[in-house]
Amino acid sequence: MRQLGSLRSDNPWPIIAWGAAAAVIVVAGALGFGFLDRFQQGGPTLSVWNAICRGLGITADIGPASEPQPPLRTPTRIAWTGATHDRIAAGNPKRGELVAANCTACHGNQGISQAGIYPTLAGMDAAVIYKQLDDFRSGHRSWGAMSAIGQALSLEDSADVAAYFARQSGGLPATTGDRMPASGRSLREADPAQRLVFAGDPRHSVPPCSACHGPGGYKLGTPALQGQQVNYIEEQLVAFAQGLRQNDISEQMRIIARGLTPDDMHAVAVFYGVPTGVPRAGGLALR
Amino acid sequence: MKNSDRLLALYHFWVAFAVFLPAVVLGAWQMLMRSPLPAPLDDTNAYYASVTLHGTAMAYVVTTFFAMGLGYAVIETSLGRPVRGGVAAWIGFVVCLVGTVMAVVTVLSGRASVLYTFYPPLLASPWYYFGAFLLIGGSMIWVVLMIYNMSAWKRDNPGQPVPLVMFAITATAILWAWAASGVLIELLFVLIPQALGITTEIDAGLGRTLFTVTLHAIVYFWLMPAYIAFYTLVPQAAGGRLYSDTFGRLTFISFIVFSLPVGLHHIFGDPEIGAGFKFLQSFLTFFVVLPTLLTVFSLCASLEIAGRVRGGRGLLGWIWALPWQEPMVLAVALSLVMLGLGGFGGLINMSYAMNNMIHNTSWVTAHFHLIWGGAVLIMYFAIAYEMWPRITNKPLRSKALARWQLWLWFVGMLVVTIPWHVTGLMGMPRRVAAFDYSDPFVAPMGPWVIISVIGGFILLVSAILLITILVSSQLGERKLSEPLRYALAVNPPRTVPASLNGFALWNCIVLVLMVLAYGYPLGQFLFLKSSVPAYDVTRQAVSTEGK
Amino acid sequence: MSSDMLEPRVPPPGGTSAGAFADSTLQYHVSASAKIEHVAAPIDAQTAAEALKHGPRGALVLASISVGLLFVGWLLFYFVLFLPRGPVG
């Protein structure tokens, strides 16, 4: 602080420095807030007051589209809010086991499916099961008996049964994010399935499946696919591509499936899936 | 030099260079990965982990350890007395080293592929954040020691000018303290609470804005050792004297003042900051160019003195008369060329709306590789060649090899970055693991990318050569070396105005400028409702926690 | 290789390291280092003054050319590349 007090003639720097700093800030502030911000792309020139607000980031021109809105279509009722997480986390697997007794006829003992059209549920993320059940309940997803079953289940039932299946082993592996690096997991890979799964197809807006479905990647609301039924995976991809299934949030899977050819879909399904009736060794169908 | 201080400097330098070499290997592999050429272990996930590690190593580890080592060497040689607080210095060293190991191991395990810039709401394993916090926080011990040593010397030598090199390295430490405040606050109050599950939501805008407090000034923290060499080592290596001591002091002061309230120019493309503050900081950024422009002239003038004394005639004849066999003189010339090219890229980036042309393209990668990886790092090499005989008492093995190393680094860096500038203008995004070169849009970039890969491997050869020279010199015969010498100005000042001999005034100005430039942009997050759920890259979300 | 060792540094004509000549400026060496053995003044101030008797003309020319190129390049980028890419805001 000694320096600050010394405004003697042998140290002109405090005056120079404070003066220069003040000048720079005043000029920059006046230009940035009072002048430049008045001009906007495709809009009228703003008053100085509005320009200052815009400069600060307080904008007034917020509002929905001015043209007539198309009728609202929502893919699902579920949103990944804290409340949803809490409800799923509150699921009681013991109670879920009782509810799940109704499921095993199709989805197999402990949720390990033996039939190609029914997905394996054992080890599936509880959030995924919960969301799909709610979509069946609300009609955002429809498939045969599942719509009726969904409507018969309460929210609590859904959370419980989701918790039960999520804890069953021998089905789908948990995605932990851990994975040793391995060769052949880039766009150079010749095998189309391996390439799609690990590198995607950027030209057709297809990201790598593994980034969300594993191995190695995970995304909220996304099922792990290793060990799922081949037919089921392929069928769902076709349904997403053709718009028969539309319950994916923000068109996530519809966009991707539209970029896949039928051959791609089959290759990916075979890569991930376990053909029906093949016994699983050690619980994990890892490649 | 006292033996303990010698070891202190040597250990810091060795951590820096030991981390540097593998980081270059990663860089070369990454270039291969994103090129059309075949790559070993081509795994896109590994690429993102590698980018995280390369960035963390180069941006935090190499630079921090190098600056700390240089600081301790400078204290002893410029103040002419041993480092005070040696125990604290070793504690700082260990803390930083533990942080480094923690961060590196976590990234290698694949649990922290969030890049060294963190990118909330992506969330890494808490161990990565702890590691980064210990590394950066540990270096604050060094900051305190630098300030303490300088003020203790000033107290003991009233009225004397602080040696320019000590003034400069203390300026570096003070700048680092200011710069690190952003990332430390982000780690402590945004990332670590979220990673530990203490908070449920994260404000990505707040995290990014805090990081920009660090993001520009950290670059000048990396840069300042190079400028220290420009002002205090180069003139004597060339055989002349420093043109102006005052210019040097003003340069380092300007870096402190103007490299801090300008960080928002890194997020010109972000929606959380109003246009007014973007322009304000763009305007201030123009002033951070000034010290570099002043240095270019001052450095040329110092070299001109040397060249003319050595018999150079005519307007530019002094250039040829310089002792080019000296690694330091060669390095400074190569550094200036890269500084010019990289600086040009920087002028484009900082020019308000023009940033949109190249924001987040490979142009930006090219820019900071030229500045830091080129202009700055080549001076780190030259400083190491200068320091090694002094701190090991073993002469440098071969100056010819050192010259080769510097030339290879220079050529490699240009071959790497010139194509990146071109592809950046073509619209190639950065931080991308793989490109589909069969896409007609990407295809024309292929040849450029292949050229840059060649440069990457030239850099790798140069890095290996550097380590070879340092190791073989250190294993050589012990021989008493000349002491490290700092350039005397043509007019050495007898006294220096108080403001050019300390930092109180400048810290006050920085504080005021930071409040004006960052007060509202950070304060707005108190009332903006913009917190979002985090996306943990390492484990599943809450739904299967109970598994 | 051995002749290529770093030390001793070949002294340039007209002087050697600090203390080798009588130079009045050396008594104010503290601005470089508090210890005279760490001060480099390979030439005395008189020689330096002689070298700069016309001012740092060469340095001015060299620095002006480099900075001039930067400036011209910036203008080209601004008007030839940036503005034709269309408005943004």
Next chain:
Amino acid sequence: MADTYTNPLRRRLPDGLIPENEVARTEDRWFAIMLSMLGVMMVIIVATSALGALHPPSNVETIDPTTLHLGGEFAESNLGTAAEPDGSVTVRMIAEQYSFVPACVRVPVDTPVKFRITSADVIHGFLLPATNVNTMIVPGYVAEVGTTFSRTGMYEMPCDEFCSYGHHGMWGRVEVLPRDQFPDLNPVERTSCEKQ
């Protein structure tokens, strides 16, 4: 000359063999030249930015990313290109891990286009090569960037910010159509580049 020049800011600096004044004068001159060069650049930036209303995209507007699909501006039925009464168009998009939604949009040439984009999860980037359209997409905020395309054709749209493991697969497209073709498109055709 050198002796008569006294810079008031540099009084009491030490004198040496080269008159300190001389050094100071050269320094001041160089400083002034550099300052004016930067000044010229700043004047150019301010003038062109004012004339062309050029700014970095800086619309500060917050939104809840978890409920975008439940209604409001970014519900899926509302995404894509919408014509405004004043003749301009607004493109609404979501960026999510690891897609742009819609993956391809169509807009008319020589028409003011305003992109309004938000993220459903993490940070993404939005870049149209060979234009100045470039903005970060930060979750919790709506990014807004406007331009006018002067050239028809297909523009690639890579995500230009690291958004985790699938980042390299996140590419979208914008197709700029001749002005007369655009009004004939129905809303579905505007938000999909597949041949109808």
